[in-house]
Amino acid sequence: MRRSTAPSVVARTSARGLTPAAPVDFTEAWLRNRRLSEHTRAAYRRDIAGWLTWCSGADLDPLRATFLDVNGFARALEASVDPRTGRLLTPATVARKLSALSSWYAFLVRLRAVPANPVTDADRPRVNRDHSATLGLTPDQVDALFTAAHADRKPSAPRTVAVLALLADLGLRVGELVSLDVADLGHERAHRSVRFTGKGGRARRRALAPDTAAVVDHYLAVRARDQRVPVEELTGPLLVTATGARLDRHAVFRMIRRLARDAGLPAWDRLSPHSLRHAFATTARAEGVPLEDVQDAMGHADPRTTRRYDRDRHNLDRDPAYRIAAARAARAAGG
Structure with missing residues (x-):
């Protein structure tokens, strides 16, 4: 029987002389070795903690795990319920957790703490890269959220409108939103702007449209x-x-769902701040914004990710055949 070592894996491994310092927290060392936002770091910590807990329950030494063990963990994840939604974890969520675990093991391989990455040959769930499980919003539904926000009479209403504008008009991730500081607001080349740290620790900046800047300024004026x-x-x-504490992501989730409920939107209890990020991509593309500009605005490394966010991409109104035919007709008329 393989012994359970989840709580003390790092100490024993260090005692073998694999690293010069003892004890070494592999997970924290792994996270320090990567450029990640605090939200992503926290998610990865939970992912690895979940694996170590599962190993402990299976009386398994994580440093001796094989791809068969990882397969067992994956099947357990697929049978797990997300406490936030009450539904089974999606294939995308399971795949993300296994991706984090693979990165963790790759780091241990480089440290020579394990001979190979057991996740490499594991059976990962198949994820449709052309589909997102996030519930999107139409432009009319986003407008309905704004109507509900402006009708709010709570003292926090100016903040609510500012949160909604930053999510809907910039398509920010909720982690990027709640990490913003007052000092991140500025002016650049006649633009109101905001700077923030995006996914992967990349420094980013975005322009604030006049209406967005106005509601943010109003909120700050009320706060002052x-x-x-x-x-x-x-x-x-x-x-x-x-x-005076920093607003957290959970409060933003509750805020969006409350607004959606007040606006009478269907499935309001399934919406999230990410729904507004999807709406941003869909609306921008529908308004003719080039894919590469939307990709840059959203901070996506891969344009396929941006396309997945565009819920209207299969709309026949946008079929290139219409533009090609119109261009041919224009040439014929001009000839």
């Missing part, structure tokens, strides 16, 4: 008034709670 300081003296997080 409540704190009895000039707007110029506001510091710290851009979006804060009533106690």
Whole structure:
């Protein structure tokens, strides 16, 4: 029987002399070795903790795991329920967790803590790269959210409108949104702008459209008034709670679903901040924004990811045949 070593794997491995320091937290060392946002780091910590917990329950030493063990873990994940949704984990979620585990093991291989990556030959779930499980929103539904936000009479209403505008008009990830500081707002070449750290730790910047800038400025003006300081003296997080703490992603999830419920949107309890990111991509493409510009705005490394976000990409109204025929007709008329 293989012994259970999940809590003390790192200490024993270090005792073998595989690394110069003891004890070494492999997971933290692995995370420090990668450029990741804090949200992604936290997700990866949970992913690896989930694997170590499963290993402990299976009386399995993670350093001796094979692809058969990883397959067993994957099947257990597929039978697990997401506590946030009450539904089984999606194939995409399981694939993401296994991808994190593979990266972790690849790091251990480089440290010579394990001879090979057991995830490499594991049976990963097949994910349709042309489909996203996120529930999208139409432009009219996004407008309905704004109507509900502007009708809100709570003291937090200006913040709610600002959150909605930043998500809908910039297509930000929720982690990017809640990480914004007041100091990230600025002016560049006659544009109002915002700087932030995107996925992969990449420094990014986006322009704020006049209407978006206006609702953000209004929120900051109300916040400054409540704190009895000039707007110029506001510091710290851009979006804060009533106690001045940074707004967290869970509060944003609740906010979007409350607005969707108030707006009478179907499946409001399945919507998320990511639904607005999908809506951003779909609307931008429908308005004729080139795919590469939408890709850059969303910070996607692969244009296929951007296309997956575009829920209207199969709309026959956008079939290139119409443009080709119209161009031919125009040439004939001009000839």
